[in-house]
Amino acid sequence: MKPRAEIALAWVTLKEGMRERAFMGIMTFALLLLIASGVIADLSIGNILKVTQDLGLSAVSFTGLLLAFFMGTHLIAKDLDKRSIYMVLSKPMGRGSYIAGKYGGLVALVGLSLAFITLFMLVATFYFYKTSRLYFPPQIAWGKLVLASIFIFLEASLILALSVFFSSFASSPLLALFLTLAVYLVGESTHQVSEILHSPLGQRTSPVLKALAMGAFYIFPDLSLLDLKAAAVHNLPLPPLRLMKTALYAICYILALLILATFIFKKREMK
């Protein structure tokens, strides 16, 4: 059976998202950030190309995060608030199809935006590479830059899944946004906390605190695994197996969140 309803909903979500003022604002901001990063890199004392790549990838990451946080919670909340969801759920489709369609549209929106910003970043890097007056211009790992952007997209997709999950039961978009932000902050730091706990410093930590921190490490997504920015800019080795495992981890986490969201949303009443 073709997922026609899901695709139709994803398409409408994508179109709706692209017409949102918040989306246009974020995209304009991202482009300005990229242009500014070129100017800042030009003024820097260090290697202009490394600074350009670093700032460019940061701009891509920042755009992905902003879009995931705001569009994820906003577009579902808008459906519930304006009650346009009634028109969709009254059709012979399950609540799971709604979650899948909405998530699909949001991922497409973020994916297309990140692809555009990445392309802009690569063009800017290429321009600086060609016009640089360095005696020994470093080799730019173009493939790793693209790979880093793909992993930024994976991270944004995971945050979108989090926002869909929280929107499936939160009574207000602000609450969903706050919960997503909280999980993001925890997810960004669990890896470091785990490393500290496994270091000699961790021996002095109380067992209860240690158990809590390790519990958080296993429950919350380890978002630092998806950050390849430094490796791409400094051309560090990226073992394919590690990349595949990381991607699989993110995809499994996303699927688990969407299944949970569906389960909760099936029980949600549309008052």
Added chain:
Amino acid sequence: MQAALRIEDLTKHYKKGLREKIVALRGLSLEVHQGEILGLVGPNGAGKSTTIKIIMNLLFPTKGRVEIMGINARSPKAREHLGYLPENPSFYDHLTGEEFLLFTGRLLGMEGNEGREKAWELLRMVRLEDAGRMAIRKYSKGMAQRLGIAQALMGDPRIVVMDEPMSGLDPIGRAEVSQLILSLKKQEKTIFFSSHILHDVEAICDRVGILVEGRLTYLGTPSRIVSTPTWLLKIEGDYRGILREKGLTHATMVGRITQVEIQEDELWEVMDAVRGCNLPIYSLEKRRCSLEEIFAKEVGSETAG
């Protein structure tokens, strides 16, 4: 013949805080026959929208069940037979009317030209063919309502459920929607709708259900209610006390006239009593109760009870 829509002992409680609960529906049971128009009327908070949302699986019953063409309403399969117009329909308003209907068609599994042809057929039917390529955000309330009806009919459903289809419309808009509903009946569709505009219900429904505080207090033809005759007895002067002694407790004063409404089967008994007391009868008029009066009476008796 199988009922198009069967509601059995439907009860719905809403939680209010930790302990309190609001009872929205109390054991509502009714059947809507195929091809009929049934209007559910009641004041705000009577449970009309709750009933419709349970039919559409937007809310879940605390007790009881709903069947659509013999299928449990909880199943998506049941909604293949249903078209739904929510109260104050809201759309993805960056889309045009045509795009929205095509989107609805895709949700229903329609492909390519099939959806486009159906969309334009419906746009013509609801007289929106000139606005089909206009963004929905530019539509007037009446146009949006008609587009809402068109999307409800996209999958050619056998049953159309509408929540307050005439609310917020001007008299012309209401007449247009009434005509549309009547034209759907000609297409042998079953219509179930809620309204608090009793005149509209009276004019287009085959049967009417009156819902008061979650209870169905009347279910029958509007003509049966309207044609039940009553008599209005007017007596010159204030004779409420005497009438009260005769069991007519609902006598009222209008100016210098005492007025009392009498049921047809009580007429001769009351008249004998009044004549026996030599009261100055001003007039005796036969009258028909409008649906508004029946409705007010039902609300009154429920509240008193």
